[in-house]
Amino acid sequence: MNRIQEINFDGIIGPSHNYAGLSLGNIASSSNAGEMSYPRQAALQGLAKMRHNLDLGLTQGFFMPLDRPNDDWLDSLGTDSDNAEPHIRAASYSASAMWAANAATISPAPDSNDSRCHLTVANLRTMPHRSHEWPGTLAQLQIAFGDKSCFAVHNPVPPAFGDEGAANHMRLCVSHDSPGVEVFVYGESGGPYPARQHIEAGKAISRTHDLSDDKVLFTQQSNEAIAAGAFHNDVVAVANGPVLFAHEQAFEHRDQFYAELEQKFPEVEIVTVPADKVSLNDAIKSYLFNAQLVTLPGNAGMALILPTEARENLAVWSYLEELIAGNGPIRKLCPVDVRQSMANGGGPACLRLRVVADPETVDQRFIASPEKLDQIAAVVEQYWPENIVPAQLAETGLKDKIRTARSALLKSCGLAQLDRG
Numbered sequence: 001m002n003r004i005q006e007i008n009f010d011g012i013i014g015p016s017h018n019y020a021g022l023s024l025g026n027i028a029s030s031s032n033a034g035e036m037s038y039p040r041q042a043a044l045q046g047l048a049k050m051r052h053n054l055d056l057g058l059t060q061g062f063f064m065p066l067d068r069p070n071d072d073w074l075d076s077l078g079t080d081s082d083n084a085e086p087h088i089r090a091a092s093y094s095a096s097a098m099w100a101a102n103a104a105t106i107s108p109a110p111d112s113n114d115s116r117c118h119l120t121v122a123n124l125r126t127m128p129h130r131s132h133e134w135p136g137t138l139a140q141l142q143i144a145f146g147d148k149s150c151f152a153v154h155n156p157v158p159p160a161f162g163d164e165g166a167a168n169h170m171r172l173c174v175s176h177d178s179p180g181v182e183v184f185v186y187g188e189s190g191g192p193y194p195a196r197q198h199i200e201a202g203k204a205i206s207r208t209h210d211l212s213d214d215k216v217l218f219t220q221q222s223n224e225a226i227a228a229g230a231f232h233n234d235v236v237a238v239a240n241g242p243v244l245f246a247h248e249q250a251f252e253h254r255d256q257f258y259a260e261l262e263q264k265f266p267e268v269e270i271v272t273v274p275a276d277k278v279s280l281n282d283a284i285k286s287y288l289f290n291a292q293l294v295t296l297p298g299n300a301g302m303a304l305i306l307p308t309e310a311r312e313n314l315a316v317w318s319y320l321e322e323l324i325a326g327n328g329p330i331r332k333l334c335p336v337d338v339r340q341s342m343a344n345g346g347g348p349a350c351l352r353l354r355v356v357a358d359p360e361t362v363d364q365r366f367i368a369s370p371e372k373l374d375q376i377a378a379v380v381e382q383y384w385p386e387n388i389v390p391a392q393l394a395e396t397g398l399k400d401k402i403r404t405a406r407s408a409l410l411k412s413c414g415l416a417q418l419d420r421g
């Protein structure tokens with residue numbers, strides 16, 4: 001039996017989750033800078049989302065938070081967490097690895113000429129606080145996807161070329177286990193905010209993943225979307241199976257992109273949300289497109305796992321109700337509360353990395369079950385700080401608490417090998 005299916009790996013929200021305003025071009029991050037965060041509540045919200053998706057009959061996995069503060073990174077900058085300047089210290093403490101959509105780019109086995117699933121860890125080089133995530137992420141990918149007959153885990157693209165992983169990558173296919181067309185979305189610099197994904201990175205990944213040219217497409221994210229705060233493509237578009245769900249203003253050369261896509265993948269079903277129904281600003285504020293678009297088991301169609309913020313936006317919710325009342329592929333709306341992550345610009349789709357593979361070929365320590373999620377929640381309840389304000393990051397007591405919390409989680413998940421020293 002072919003057991004290749006989509007597995008959503010969510011980043012467990014780490015004990016150092018805080019609002020330091022580190023991401024220029026990410027409006028939520030900038031506007032919540034300095035606010036009090038609630039790491040325990042944040043992690044529990046993330047776990048509740050995973051439980052919700054398990055209950056829908058989906059396969060769920062998770063990744064561990066990274067070791068923070070990142071002493072190796074501080075050391076390479078000639079400092080440490082006691083002496084670093086506040087913005088460097090904040091960057092070393094960031095829990096940003098929770099947004100697993102930025103962990104790596106994935107090309108499933110059916111797409112690759114060597115019939116293996118390829119994963120390239122993202123260099124995240126544009127934002128200092130994210131640029132030091134990749135070694136910790138790579139260590140986990142190498143364990144989780146260590147079976148070399150099924151997986152090839154690649155080092156990051158060299159840092160001159162920005163790569164933010166699956167957040168700028170879409171795969172269209174008839175079903176998850178059949179060959180797909182992969183779309184690499186990139187930005188061009190020149191606007192008010194950085195374009196984090198470079199075309200050179202997408203091209204490099206398409207080559208190292210051994211994809212055929214006729215199964216690959218490159219398209220530019222629209223400058224106006226980046227300028228309006230869509231710092232990743234997954235803030236304005238999402239794909240699943242044969243469906244592309246995108247805002248009218250998501251792509252710089254939309255008509256040309258759609259024509260190329262239809263030519264390479266004639267089965268595509270494009271659902272474009274018109275700006276006169278949902279403005280770009282409403283789309284970005286509500287994170288409508290940062291939904292997980294998932295295929296429900298048993299021919300039940302597709303569902304959108306949306307942030308509750310989408311339900312609170314009148315224009316967005318009216319559009320969505322109209323959408324599911326129609327005869328289209330999207331049949332169900334499931335709002336989930338991930339407000340703690342949303343306040344840093346990370347919706348339901350940011351929190352997960354999709355890997356299409358046979359779950360039995362993955363290290364089982366990374367695969368979720370209701371019991372394991374309960375066990376993780378108990379560790380979070382016991383060890384995660386209740387709240388943090390960025391000014392507290394200078395306190396040794398907090399540093400010790402964050403380290404103890406992560407170590408307890410690693411131990412409980414049988415992953416103490418990821419602990420420091």
Ligand code: SUG
Pocket residue numbers: 018019020021022023026029030094096099101102127130167231232234235344345346347349350351
């Ligand atoms: O890279 N926020 C993240 C949000 C990432 C969302 N991911 C996807 N769209 N896939 C970012 O901007 C904020 C950190 C801070 O300000 O403390 C932050 O890194």
